[in-house]
Amino acid sequence: MTPPIISLRHVTKSYATGAPGRGSANVALDAVELDIPRGDIFGIIGASGAGKSTLVRLINLLERPDSGAIRVNGRDSGTVTGGELLKLRREIGMVFQHFNLLSARTVAENVAFPLRLAGVRDKTQIAARVSELLGRVGLSDHASKYPRQLSGGQKQRVGIARALACRPPILLCDEATSALDPETTRSVLGLLRELNRELGLTVVLITHEMDVVRQICHRVAVLDHGRIAETGAVEDVFLHPRHPATRVLVREAFGETLVHDRLGASGHVVRLTFLGAATYSPILSHLAREQGVEFTLLGGKLGTIRDEPFAQLNVAFTGGDQRAALARLKAAGISVETLTEPAGGIPQQPLREFADVV
Amino acid sequence: MSFDRIDWVQIGYAALDTLAMLGGALFFTVLFGLPLGVLLFLTGRGQLLQQGAVYAGLSFVLNILRSVPFIILLIVLMPVTTLITGTSLGVRGVIPPLVVGTTAFFARLVETALREVDRGVIDASRAMGGTTGQIVFHALLPEALPGILAGVTVTAIVLVDYTAMSGAIGGGGIGDLAIRYGYQRFQTEVMIVTVLLLVILVQLLQAGGNRLVQHFSRK
Ligand SMILES: Nc1ncnc2c1ncn2[C@@H]1O[C@H](COP(=O)(O)OP(=O)(O)O)[C@@H](O)[C@H]1O
Ligand SMILES: [Mg+2]
Numbered sequence: 001m002t003p004p005i006i007s008l009r010h011v012t013k014s015y016a017t018g019a020p021g022r023g024s025a026n027v028a029l030d031a032v033e034l035d036i037p038r039g040d041i042f043g044i045i046g047a048s049g050a051g052k053s054t055l056v057r058l059i060n061l062l063e064r065p066d067s068g069a070i071r072v073n074g075r076d077s078g079t080v081t082g083g084e085l086l087k088l089r090r091e092i093g094m095v096f097q098h099f100n101l102l103s104a105r106t107v108a109e110n111v112a113f114p115l116r117l118a119g120v121r122d123k124t125q126i127a128a129r130v131s132e133l134l135g136r137v138g139l140s141d142h143a144s145k146y147p148r149q150l151s152g153g154q155k156q157r158v159g160i161a162r163a164l165a166c167r168p169p170i171l172l173c174d175e176a177t178s179a180l181d182p183e184t185t186r187s188v189l190g191l192l193r194e195l196n197r198e199l200g201l202t203v204v205l206i207t208h209e210m211d212v213v214r215q216i217c218h219r220v221a222v223l224d225h226g227r228i229a230e231t232g233a234v235e236d237v238f239l240h241p242r243h244p245a246t247r248v249l250v251r252e253a254f255g256e257t258l259v260h261d262r263l264g265a266s267g268h269v270v271r272l273t274f275l276g277a278a279t280y281s282p283i284l285s286h287l288a289r290e291q292g293v294e295f296t297l298l299g300g301k302l303g304t305i306r307d308e309p310f311a312q313l314n315v316a317f318t319g320g321d322q323r324a325a326l327a328r329l330k331a332a333g334i335s336v337e338t339l340t341e342p343a344g345g346i347p348q349q350p351l352r353e354f355a356d357v358v
Numbered sequence: 359m360s361f362d363r364i365d366w367v368q369i370g371y372a373a374l375d376t377l378a379m380l381g382g383a384l385f386f387t388v389l390f391g392l393p394l395g396v397l398l399f400l401t402g403r404g405q406l407l408q409q410g411a412v413y414a415g416l417s418f419v420l421n422i423l424r425s426v427p428f429i430i431l432l433i434v435l436m437p438v439t440t441l442i443t444g445t446s447l448g449v450r451g452v453i454p455p456l457v458v459g460t461t462a463f464f465a466r467l468v469e470t471a472l473r474e475v476d477r478g479v480i481d482a483s484r485a486m487g488g489t490t491g492q493i494v495f496h497a498l499l500p501e502a503l504p505g506i507l508a509g510v511t512v513t514a515i516v517l518v519d520y521t522a523m524s525g526a527i528g529g530g531g532i533g534d535l536a537i538r539y540g541y542q543r544f545q546t547e548v549m550i551v552t553v554l555l556l557v558i559l560v561q562l563l564q565a566g567g568n569r570l571v572q573h574f575s576r577k
Binding site for chain 1: 476488503576
């Protein structure tokens, strides 16, 4: 396995609060351990004030940690200085929430800006690169416009083109879609996914919205009060959140889905999670027919993670051979969590009236 | 009152003198004030070259210069002026005190204009691997250009005011005429013409400045 392109070991960063010299320190990041695999779309999610932007500023070397080690693209960023530092910063393209474009420069000049900072002088070389980049982000017709003449989504595309100008292996996006409407967000995320696929770019997506993570990320780390609360594949973290902070973020994205107490918690209530092809299988009706288990839908969510469909349903079972039903669900690769067990244990024999029906 | 008595040639020369004082003083004010303003900005709290002591020291000196009334500055600086230009009279003699009088003011305007630049632009430039010099010349100054041009305009208008005042101590120009003829010899018509000329000059400067600011504003 290739080593991670970004890794943080026990990284701590605090800011002084109150009067200089006195006052307590505000711990923005606390002993953060993080590995970002090369070629991933990696989400870092957390509520406002969780320390996301601080993490970004440490990764792109705008600030130094109080303690701990940060490796970026094979180099220990704690030891680089001077020109090496500037070079390492160029290996990380940055995309910002508020675009941070030069308002006095045209779109083409904005995209050329990092090249000029990097000391590229050749005008034809710059022009060729700029037109290639503008083509890639779909703004070829807007090269000579000024940023204020563009929509938010177009501005962010300029921001992305600019970030890619020096061909960095890493693209770091801090709330890159937070100022955009849902439709524009989708199209910008689509562009990021395309860049990840076609250029092998590692994309680090910082956001406070689980929905953004759900749409394109492979893996995600949840940041809570400066600590990594949990990290894992998006499917796992999104569908089976363990940390309370993660649950809050998932709920924000999908609303409350647990309504099972309305039907009396005394029954047999399970949460079934279908992922991928299993989502389309008519297994519940099979259970009703073949195991005699009746089911009531109590709530749930349906959607996609990246392009993969999922369904997570809270279901109350009554009657039939529920044990066999559970075994059958598990065998079909459906995750089953028991929310409430019936008082007398899980029924095995079909009840009389169901036997009559069958 | 009779406008026939007015020596238009003399007024023409006086107007040229005023323009020369204005142009020369504005040139040197921008020459010294711009770098000072940039330094002031960069050494300020939370900025690229944060240097508390430098900022405080510079700030203190600029404040002193700004608090001395211009007419006092004119008199106090006479020996220095003679040393630099060889005279304390005429256009050349008046430019040094004019520059001293407005440089501090202009430096503050530059600092303010730079502070108006979106912080994100500096962050972005740093993240792209820009050096402090590159950030100043390629990002900060171009972004702050409209604000700086507005500052130049205000400074030019203050200079018109000061050139008129410097007439009192032999600086020449329109202000000098106004005082010598209009005030000391009671030729009210000269006073009226000179004041009108000054009004027109200020209006033109403001209109021109506005157009420039407009031209470079892309926000
Ligand atoms: N430059 C700074 N000076 C002082 N405190 C800061 C600074 N930057 C961030 N903080 C503090 O660090 C914590 C994390 O902030 P931040 O990283 O911006 O969070 P997020 O991006 O997740 O909203 C907050 O409590 C914030 O107030
Ligand atoms: Mg933030």
